[in-house]
Amino acid sequence: MLTGHLRGLLRLFTVLLIATVLHACGGGGGSPGTTGPVTPTPITTGALNLTTSGLPAGVNASVRITGPNNYQQDLTQPQTISGLAPGSYTIAAAPVSANNVTYQPAPASQTASVAAGVTANASVAYSGAALALTTAEVVTGLDNPSWLISPPGDTRLFVTERRGRVRIVENGVTRGAPFLDIIPRVGFEGEGGLLSLAFDPQFARNGYFYVYYIDLQRNITIERFTVGQNPALADPTSGLVILRVPHPDFLNHMGGQVTFGPDGYLYLGTGDGGGAGDPQGNARNLRVLLGKMLRIDVSRSTVTQPYAIPPDNPYRDGVAGRPEIWASGVRNPWRFSFDGDRLYIADVGQDQREEINIAATSQGGLNYGWNLMEGIACYGADNCDRNGLTLPAYDYAHGLDDVNGCSVTGGFVYRGRALPELTGRYLFSDFCRGWLKSFYASTGGAVAEERNWNIPNIGRVVSFGQDNEGELYMITSGGSIHKIVRTGAQ
Secondary structure (H helix, E strand, O other): OOOHHHHHHHHHHHHHHHHHHHHHOOOOOOOOOOOOOOOOOOOOOEEEEEEEEOOOOOOOOOEEEEEHHHEEEEEOOOEEEEEEOOEEEEEEEOOEEEOOEEEEEEOOEEEEEEOOOOEEEEEEEEEEEEOOEEEEEEEOOOOOEEEEEOOOOOOOEEEEEOOOEEEEEEOOEEOOOOOEEOHHHEOOOOOOOEEEEEEOOOHHHHOEEEEEEEEOOOEEEEEEEEEOOOOOOEEEEEEEEEEEEEOOOOOOOOOOEEEEOOOOOEEEEOOOOOOOOOOOOOOOOOOOOOOEEEEEEOOOOOOOOOOEOOOOOOOOOOOOOOOOEEEEOOOOOOEEEEEOOEEEEEEOOOOOEEEEEEEEOOOOOEEOOOOOEEOOEEOOOOOOOOOOOOOOOEEEEOOHHHOOOOOEEOOOEOOOOOOHHHOOEEEEEEOOOOOOEEEEEOOOOOEEEEEEOOOOOOOOEEEEEEOOOOOEEEEEOOOOEEEEEEOOOO
């Protein structure tokens, strides 16, 4: 029998135990309450999973995704993009190029519908083929064409004819009326004629352009003209002679190009005066302007001062040499071109070798060695002193019976959009063989990736041309112009 005292203690313990349990359960008087069902946070965004295939290791895709709320993102690798607003997304894939192969995407454009809480899928498959080039005839029937150029932002092609006319070609049709006709003042003997044209960097504002021709007294002449009120006609009375260089003795090696450099100055390449082997010794004589690359400032030309000397010309003070000279020791730099801050000079050789020189536009005062050297070889001797000379970045031998060529025709570094595999490659030809070749020059000037494109024979290539989109053309002595295109292109 429990005593009364023990029964009391037991009742107290029971009460305390019940109170503890009720407290732990949220009790202790009143309703314990209920939480009810939990409402989940709504999902308002979706995702897009992009996969790519067909590209070799190390080559990135080029995909742009656009969608609602001005969404845009560029991808180079497979990826899942989350947090996208529901709606329709466009996946646009661009071709990519590597090692002379262009990889085409399929599909090039597609759409994907992104819904909230759902991952949409899109895939791009690339396939590639090695680049092959050919030419497409643009126009024919020209009279001894020598040069082709387009003003910035202008789709027209301006072509010089050696007899003294500038023609305009639009959509493959040559305008009947020439843009400029200076036949009465042009000497057409030998290698003479109207040889090139350059548009002023401010042509859209001032209408100025410059021509390089041989006059009736056999002077190399640079003259500025102005376009008339009709944009298809220049004003033939607007001429301002900028520079004349006497070339009295021979009918060859007259140079032939005038071009604005990236620095805004006017560059021109003069021949050595003609005759075999530079008999006058002009090319390395810094007191004459023959056999040189010249550089002048025509930004403020007037009748009394047609040009000024740029402040960093190497012989500006006129003590060591003529202040117009930028480089010396060239034989006949018929064609040269700029690519950014680099100058490519194709210098026609004598009997054995052709050369292409590459230099930064900051490297004034270089001596390319003619007539001590022809290409990388000593001219007319087994040994020669090469101290102070700049050797060509590239040269080639004529070979037996000129099997490799006889007269280099310089071109351009390709910067167009139609042939991305060619980007950064310098294209050139040879007057005697008409082939099309290219190479890549590294930042240090080392030449690699030389290639012959094995185009169909189009005849003697006298020059290259470049339009305002960076596409390249080949000009033949037969009067035709051919655009460089991808094989199979229309």
